[in-house]
Amino acid sequence: MKSKSEKISAEYSKAIKENKNIVSATGGAKFADYSVHELENLPEGMTDNSFGCGNPLATSSVKEGDVVLDLGCGTGLDLLLAAEKVGAEGLVIGIDMNEDMLNKAQKNIDKSGFKNIELRKGLIENLPIDSEYIDWVISNCVINLSSDKEKAFTEIARVLKPNGQMLVSDIVSENMPRWVKRSGILVAACAGGTISEQHYLQGLKNAGLTDCSVVARQYYEPLQLASAVIDLLPPFLTKLSCCGKSIVERLLIKIASPIAKNLWSAKFAGKLG
Ligand SMILES: C[S@@+](CC[C@H](N)C(=O)[O-])C[C@H]1O[C@@H](n2cnc3c(N)ncnc32)[C@H](O)[C@@H]1O
Secondary structure, three states, rough: OHHHHHHHHHHHHHHHHHHOOOOOOOOOOOOOOOOOOHHHOOOOOOHHHOOOOOOOOOOOOOOOEEEEEOOOOOOHHHHHHHHHOOOOOOEEEEEEEHHHHHHHHHHHHHHOOOOEEEEEEOOEEOOOOOOOOEEEEEOOOHHHHOOOHHHHHHHHHHEEEEEEEEEEEEEEEEOOHHHHHHHHHHHHHHOOOOOHHHHHHHHHOOEEEEEEEEEEEEEEOOHHHHHHHHHHOHHHHHEEEEEEEEEHHHHHHHHHOOOOHHHHEEEEEEEEE
């Protein structure tokens, strides 16, 4: 029987192979935190398979020569932005459990021409990284997917150098309906496995991080959540209409309304020591 991580990984492989964005809680709002300049300088097609919920580097002070670690790097958008910041003297390491993601990331890195990015296959709960090696840990919409978040937080603290810092964008929730938490597809879509901001901050503190805070938030409209699902439905279904309005769209917005109220993206900051 497949583990929870393997099931999540299979959903992402499917999305990559079919060149689709997975049904994602972040819908069409996922690039809102990036500047036009950052997005227009990416290799062609780079944003087609990105699944983030913020831009962890947007408020960072990553500098030349730093070593940056991206947890759950996916196809590599944030790796490329970090590589620009750390320059030739620095290093960016991307970790992901999914081989298809890493293959796509490598293609994007090759297209970009950056030579300061290294990819490693592994789990965020058991990082293939030496202790005290990293200046900045970043991550974009990944820790919510972990079934052992305490371990992931402990690993962040282990790999950071003294005074190293972290900036993590992730989906959080309050009082998420139980049916959302139980749905495999909604866990893979970054909604079902979410915890509250308070639990997140406590987890980081328990792991030994200090100055933990939420530095930015992004909220979603029911239509943004619903639109991510609508895009994946067969066209004949979405064309069914009544009184000039799509029946499926109205139904999905109704379902998404209680979720949208309780779910948002938060950017967490913290440091070691
Ligand atoms: C929502 S996507 C985000 C990808 C990327 N950060 C982005 O912004 O596009 C989640 C990624 O985390 C990876 N992932 C999920 N759980 C993981 C785990 N426990 N260990 C390592 N990678 C994981 C998935 O394979 C996927 O590539």
